[in-house]
Structure formats: C-alpha cells, structure tokens
Amino acid sequence: MAASNPVLITGAGGVGRSVLEKLRARDVPVRVMVRRDDDRAAQLQALGAEVVLGDLTRPETVAVALEGVRSMYFAMPVSPDHLLAATTVASVAREYGGLDALVDMSQMTVSQMTATSTAESRQQRLHWLAEQVFDWSGLPMVHIRPTSFLDNPLFTTLPAQTIPKRGTIELPFGTGRTSPIAVDDVARVVATVLHEPAPHAGHVYELTGPRTVDMTEMAEAFSKVLGRPISYVDVPLEQWRNEVLSTIGLPSHIEQHIVTMCRLHQQNRYDRASDAVERLTGVPASTIEDFVAARKDFYLA
Ligand SMILES: NC(=O)c1ccc[n+]([C@@H]2O[C@H](COP(=O)([O-])OP(=O)(O)OC[C@H]3O[C@@H](n4cnc5c(N)ncnc54)[C@H](OP(=O)(O)O)[C@@H]3O)[C@@H](O)[C@H]2O)c1
Incomplete structure (x- = not known):
C-alpha cells in the first residue's frame, strides 16, 4: 500500500x-x-x-x-x-x-x-x-x-450497578461458559x-479472550481484582428481561439480539476459545483480570 x-x-x-x-x-x-x-x-x-x-x-x-x-x-x-x-x-x-x-x-x-x-x-x-x-x-x-465484547454493558454497566450495591453480577447466563474479548x-x-x-x-x-469461564468463575476474577466478595446470581431470563432489559427502552431489534445472546449463553454456545489475537498481533488477548484492573473505579463507584 x-x-x-x-x-x-x-x-x-x-x-x-x-x-x-x-x-x-x-x-x-x-x-x-x-x-x-x-x-x-x-x-x-x-x-x-x-x-x-x-x-x-x-x-x-x-x-x-x-x-x-x-x-x-x-x-x-x-x-x-x-x-x-x-x-x-x-x-x-x-x-x-x-x-x-x-x-x-x-x-x-x-x-x-x-x-x-x-x-x-x-x-x-x-x-x-x-x-x-x-x-x-x-x-x-x-x-x-x-x-x-468485555466492554459490552452485560459485563460493564450492569455489573457496575450491582457490585457496589449487593456484591453480585446478576445475569441470565445459567452455567454457560463464555470468553469475552x-x-x-x-x-x-x-x-x-x-x-x-x-x-x-x-x-x-x-x-475470543484467552480462556472460557462460567459466570461463577468470572465473579471470582472480579472479586480477586476488586478485593471484595462478588458472587454470580443466575437470574431467570424472563425475569431479567422484564425487570432489567425492558426498563432500558432499547429498540426491539437490539432487545431481541440481547435476549438471544443470553439464551445462547445458557445453551453454552459461547463456550469457545481461539488464540487468533496472539497469532495475528504477537500479544495475547487481555484477561478478565487485566480488563477489570484497568477499570477498578468504574466498577466500585
Ligand atoms: N458488542 C459486542 O459484544 C459485539 C460482539 C461481537 C460483534 N459485535 C459487532 O460489532 C459491531 C459494532 O461495532 P462497534 O461496537 O465498534 O460499533 P458501535 O460502537 O456500535 O458504533 C457503530 C458506529 O456506526 C455508525 N453508524 C450507524 N449507522 C450508520 C450508517 N448508516 N452509516 C455510517 N455509519 C453509521 C454510528 O454512528 P452514529 O453516531 O452516526 O449512529 C457508530 O459510530 C456490530 O455489528 C456488532 O454486531 C459486537
């Protein structure tokens, strides 16, 4: 070029x-x-x-x-x-x-x-x-x-609301594993x-990120970095949709996409790992711990 x-x-x-x-x-x-x-x-x-x-x-x-x-x-x-x-x-x-x-x-x-x-x-x-x-x-x-994305509100804005109040990450992912990037x-x-x-x-x-975790393991990673007990609460999907998602007022196309992401997580469709970031750039993808450590104030505010 x-x-x-x-x-x-x-x-x-x-x-x-x-x-x-x-x-x-x-x-x-x-x-x-x-x-x-x-x-x-x-x-x-x-x-x-x-x-x-x-x-x-x-x-x-x-x-x-x-x-x-x-x-x-x-x-x-x-x-x-x-x-x-x-x-x-x-x-x-x-x-x-x-x-x-x-x-x-x-x-x-x-x-x-x-x-x-x-x-x-x-x-x-x-x-x-x-x-x-x-x-x-x-x-x-x-x-x-x-x-x-790790930057997705599912892993940023929403936990930043529940961690300071209740020491929880509350999502309808069941026991599905995930490897956000x-x-x-x-x-x-x-x-x-x-x-x-x-x-x-x-x-x-x-x-993908460097490893797959279930949400209990993700909560443990948050807990380790933020220095306080944090646990995962598996919220039933319909309850989460009614009490959390629908209150945000998103367009129906986006809401349907997020509900589907949650359902596919429950079905373990996000349990996947790739080393492509490291292969292509020479530097491994950030861990959940790296990501949270760079945003401690955001999660604890
Ligand atoms: N979030 C996740 O977890 C995730 C994971 C995997 C893949 N993805 C994919 O990533 C994509 C989004 O990437 P992103 O998060 O980097 O983007 P983004 O932050 O959603 O921004 C998209 C940009 O596109 C602009 N835009 C909207 N309509 C346009 C149009 N008609 N012509 C030109 N520009 C337009 C928007 O500008 P305006 O201000 O003008 O609207 C906005 O700046 C989606 O396709 C999504 O499916 C997301």
Missing part, C-alpha cells in the same frame, strides 16, 4: 475509534466516515483522521469516501440496516475495484450458523447474510468474528490487518 493511500474506517464506534488510534500511532493516513459533522467528528479529526460525511446505506457517499483507498473497515452498530449497508458497500467497492482488503466486523455466532438455522437473533442472521453477500462479491474480504484486542487485530492487508485477504478470524 502506498504511504499516501488512506485506510477508510466506517462505523467508527468502539472498535473503529480504537483502530484509528492504533493506525495513527503507526503514522498510517486514515479517513473516517461519519454521519454528522459534530463534536465526535471533531474528536476524530483531532486524533489525526481526515473526516468525511457519509452514510453506509447511501452508495453515492460510500463511493466518495472510497476514493484513493486500498483498505477499508466496515462496521455498523446492531441495526436492522446491517444488510442494506453491507450490500451497498459490496456493490460500490466492487465497482470501485481498488481495494486490497475489506475488513468486515461480523460476529462469532456466524461460525455456528447454517443457511436455515433459526436459534439465532435477527442481527446474527444479518451478519450471516452480509458475509454471504461480501463473499459473492469477489472482493478481498477479511471477516472478523469476535465473541461478545476486550474491544482493544479486537481493534489490534483489525489495525494489523488494515496496515498490511495482503496476507489476510480471504481469511476469517474468530476472536
């Missing part, structure tokens, strides 16, 4: 912003697409990005953002528009014809799905279909399939691929 060709980052939320920081630390030119020229756009610019206005569901804006770009990161939030955005990007990038890599933020659940499976959420089906469209496009795809580790992989895309085109990377 020529030094002057910018990397395009779209969906610059949790992962994308961290990818931007990592690429700028290596002096790689970065262009970021945002929907609004607001304070967040100014912050991205202050981090060294060229900021362009656009929308992943509007092809004419994707075409402008792609000019001169050789590698692109595609991400959307959990959204019913996911497949529309992916198809828009695939068709515009195909016509553009200049990409060495298109990095797709997908989900690990896709690895366990088939064309006809029905246990997954609508969002997980959209990721599965988007991967199909991207692969049919013939573009040099790299699918990133992380398991649940820090956003920072996902971003390290994405930045590595975007920086030197050639060896990665055509690959699927499944990303």
